[in-house]
Amino acid sequence: MSSGDELVAIYDESGAEVGSAPRRVMRAEGLWHASTAILLRSTDGERVYVHKRSDTKDINPGCHDCWAGGVVGAGEDPALCAERELAEELGVSGVPLRHLFTLPFVVPPVRAHQYAYEAFSDGPVTHQAEEVVSGEWMSFTELRKRLEDPDWPFVDDGRALIQHWFTHLRS
Helix, strand or coil: CCCHCCCEEEEECCEEEEEEEEEEHHHCCCCEEEEEEEECCCCCEEEEEEEEEEECCCCCCCCCEECCCCCEEEECCCHHHHHHHHHHHHCCCCCCCCCCEEEEEEEECCCEEEEEEEEEEECCCCCCCCCCEEEEEEEEHHHHHHCCCCCCEEEEHHHHHHHHHHHHHHC
16 A cells, blocks of 8 residues: 555544545645654753655655654554654654644645654664655754754744744743
8 A cells, every 4th residue: 555545534623533534635635634743852851853854755855854753544543653653763662752732733735733742762763764864963952043044944844843842841
């Protein structure tokens, strides 16, 4: 089965799961769905893992992101999706995930409820070659500085999530 045929959970605007549809239909019709986003932090809490997405990604190809994650599958719990995505994309498993917040994200045609989590690990980080081409640990100060550069390609939803995190949760 191609990734476009994969069944994903469909949500309503308020965040309730209301059914499922193939991923390609969700994308083509801009249906509300849910995604997970995991902020991988070093165990001292001072650095974050920033990676570059592959050029074959269907959304934001070749852009940087500080969140691992993906679309919630049909009938899948967002927390389990987050664990799965962190293991698949960055090869990190067996670490606790803490739910941070859920943030609606709307930049047409994307309409998603973003379930944000954080995990702490110093690695090793192993990229899933189909999704991640490179990555590095970065201080939060450096990440803020890089985000100020409008020429640095960074995913739209990741930018919204990390700005929310900086504003509301960064201690």
